[in-house]
Amino acid sequence: MAMEMRLPVARKPLSERLGRDTKKHLVVPGDTITTDTGFMRGHGTYMGEEKLIASVAGSVERVNKLICVKALKTRYIGEVGDIVVGRITEVQQKRWKVETNSRLDSVLLLSSMNLPGGELRRRSAEDELAMRGYLQEGDLISAEVQAVFSDGAVSLHTRSLKYGKLGQGVLVQVSPSLVKRQKTHFHDLPCGASVILGNNGFIWIYPTPEHKEEEAGGFMANLEPVSLADREVISRLRNCIVSLVTQRMMLYDTSILYCYEASLPHQIKDILKPEIMEEIVMETRQRLLEQEG
Amino acid sequence: MAGLELLSDQGYRVDGRRAGELRKIQARMGVFAQADGSAYIEQGNTKALAVVYGPHEIRGSRARALPDRALVNCQYSSATFSTGERKRRPHGDRKSCEMGLQLRQTFEAAILTQLHPRSQIDIYVQVLQADGGTYAACVNAATLAVLDAGIPMRDFVCACSAGFVDGTALADLSHVEEAAGGPQLALALLPASGQIALLEMDARLHEDHLERVLEAAAQAARDVHTLLDLVVRQHVREASILLGD
Numbered sequence: 001m002a003m004e005m006r007l008p009v010a011r012k013p014l015s016e017r018l019g020r021d022t023k024k025h026l027v028v029p030g031d032t033i034t035t036d037t038g039f040m041r042g043h044g045t046y047m048g049e050e051k052l053i054a055s056v057a058g059s060v061e062r063v064n065k066l067i068c069v070k071a072l073k074t075r076y077i078g079e080v081g082d083i084v085v086g087r088i089t090e091v092q093q094k095r096w097k098v099e100t101n102s103r104l105d106s107v108l109l110l111s112s113m114n115l116p117g118g119e120l121r122r123r124s125a126e127d128e129l130a131m132r133g134y135l136q137e138g139d140l141i142s143a144e145v146q147a148v149f150s151d152g153a154v155s156l157h158t159r160s161l162k163y164g165k166l167g168q169g170v171l172v173q174v175s176p177s178l179v180k181r182q183k184t185h186f187h188d189l190p191c192g193a194s195v196i197l198g199n200n201g202f203i204w205i206y207p208t209p210e211h212k213e214e215e216a217g218g219f220m221a222n223l224e225p226v227s228l229a230d231r232e233v234i235s236r237l238r239n240c241i242v243s244l245v246t247q248r249m250m251l252y253d254t255s256i257l258y259c260y261e262a263s264l265p266h267q268i269k270d271i272l273k274p275e276i277m278e279e280i281v282m283e284t285r286q287r288l289l290e291q292e293g
Numbered sequence: 294m295a296g297l298e299l300l301s302d303q304g305y306r307v308d309g310r311r312a313g314e315l316r317k318i319q320a321r322m323g324v325f326a327q328a329d330g331s332a333y334i335e336q337g338n339t340k341a342l343a344v345v346y347g348p349h350e351i352r353g354s355r356a357r358a359l360p361d362r363a364l365v366n367c368q369y370s371s372a373t374f375s376t377g378e379r380k381r382r383p384h385g386d387r388k389s390c391e392m393g394l395q396l397r398q399t400f401e402a403a404i405l406t407q408l409h410p411r412s413q414i415d416i417y418v419q420v421l422q423a424d425g426g427t428y429a430a431c432v433n434a435a436t437l438a439v440l441d442a443g444i445p446m447r448d449f450v451c452a453c454s455a456g457f458v459d460g461t462a463l464a465d466l467s468h469v470e471e472a473a474g475g476p477q478l479a480l481a482l483l484p485a486s487g488q489i490a491l492l493e494m495d496a497r498l499h500e501d502h503l504e505r506v507l508e509a510a511a512q513a514a515r516d517v518h519t520l521l522d523l524v525v526r527q528h529v530r531e532a533s534i535l536l537g538d
Contacts, residue, residue, distance in 0.1 A: 013531055018535070020534060026530055028529070029448055030485040044445060048486075055405055055447065057525050057528075059529075072441075072529060072532050073329075073441075075443075097350075104412055173327075248532055248535035249535070
């Protein structure tokens with residue numbers, strides 16, 4: 001039986017390999033950004049003794065008179081219209097509490113939820129009692145942000161047939177800052193799987209459904225066994241996403257697809273090895289640069 | 294110990310350092326991918342690991358939620374293999390609880406908790422190897438971890454221990470120097486403003502010497518700040534380069 005052993009070795013940081021430097025103004029907490037009092041202070045800064053001081057470690061962004069410091073990674077901050085993937089944590093009286101990697105748990109009101117069959121009617125007391133039949137603690141859902149409360153908590157809705165409970169698939173949790181904002185976040189990749197890139201950093205990879213179920217409204221969880229070929233595609237995609245995240249690349253459908261194609265020569269489990277990860281992501285980076293420039 | 298000279302006539306300590314010299318510090322941020330923020334620090338032979346989760350919804354009793362600020366929850370744990378003699382209880386004993394409380398006081402002073410009402414920030418610190426100055430190493434590791442998590446802070450919190458031997462103030466005590474039984478002081482400082490987050494001493498020290506020991510600890514904490522500052526800037530710069538402009 002063959003055994004593989006690996007020993008730790010010091011590696012050069014990838015940024016040196018890229019050979020470029022950043023033009024951004026980087027600050028750490030306690031740094032004075034400016035002493036000019038004409039500026040308005042945004043996120044990541046605070047006013048102390050007539051000076052504007054940074055409160056997080058990141059890059060300074062200036063828009064006219066507004067100065068803010070964008071931290072490297074933060075929890076998800078909701079904005080109206082974002083697609084999120086979340087997990088139900090609680091079933092309360094007329095709503096569900098959903099965990100979405102944000103500061104406070106998000107809220108999914110019963111009235112914002114699609115009833116099975118796509119009916120549009122007033123929610124009755126029976127609906128309230130039957131809430132647990134629709135969504136239980138631990139279920140995963142995809143939803144859209146409807147509104148943001150004043151304290152930062154987010155209100156979700158699933159008022160479209162493409163949102164709802166998620167069935168079989170793989171969840172990858174990444175930092176929200178690495179998910180690029182695009183027109184659509186539901187992608188059917190040509191390699192044979194589909195992916196939902198939640199703005200909150202939760203990424204859901206699942207086998208492409210054979211036919212779009214129109215009536216179910218996203219509630220029937222498809223529990224048929226998934227074929228081995230599909231499973232391999234999904235595992236490979238998951239490892240590719242993890243390697244992109246480790247090398248801090250933005251995630252969107254093109255980058256994931258290029259990374260998948262670059263990883264095909266290697267075995268699925270080899271993708272997570274540091275040197276192969278770097279090689280694959282380098283290739284992806286080059287292809288993306290060629291495509292843009 | 295009779296034969297052990299903590300400070301020689303030429304001014305050298307047991308490990309060859311000068312009175313105000315710090316031990317070698319090495320630190321890394323972002324060691325765990327699954328936590329919001331994490332950091333690892335080595336101060337000489339003292340090794341500490343800090344992990345931060347948050348800010349997130351308060352788990353457990355909803356009644357503990359503060360309507361205007363975030364709740365900071367700290368837990369200190371030292372590995373069973375961290376000291377010379379194997380420790381029986383890694384956490385939950387009196388000393389760990391006290392350390393947890395001190396860490397909480399320190400970080401409540403530094404983190405801008407008003408920005409995150411009704412949420413909770415968890416800081417878990419574990420000491421992997423204890424060779425003196427464990428409180429200081431924990432605070433330094435936790436500062437880096439909180440910065441890694443992107444939680445807004447007033448300033449860095451830098452800590453160092455100090456002692457007093459033969460009329461000289463010593464900075465950054467090792468286990469040998471702590472065990473000798475002299476007075477020792479732990480100081481956590483916000484370097485930019487010079488404000489003290491926590492000052493702890495549980496020994497007897499004459500009032501006249503306090504000023505000097507305090508100054509030695511403060512200077513050592515500022516030196517620690519210089520090093521941690523470099524680590525954070527390097528980390529931010531590297532991440533910025535990888536993300537691209």
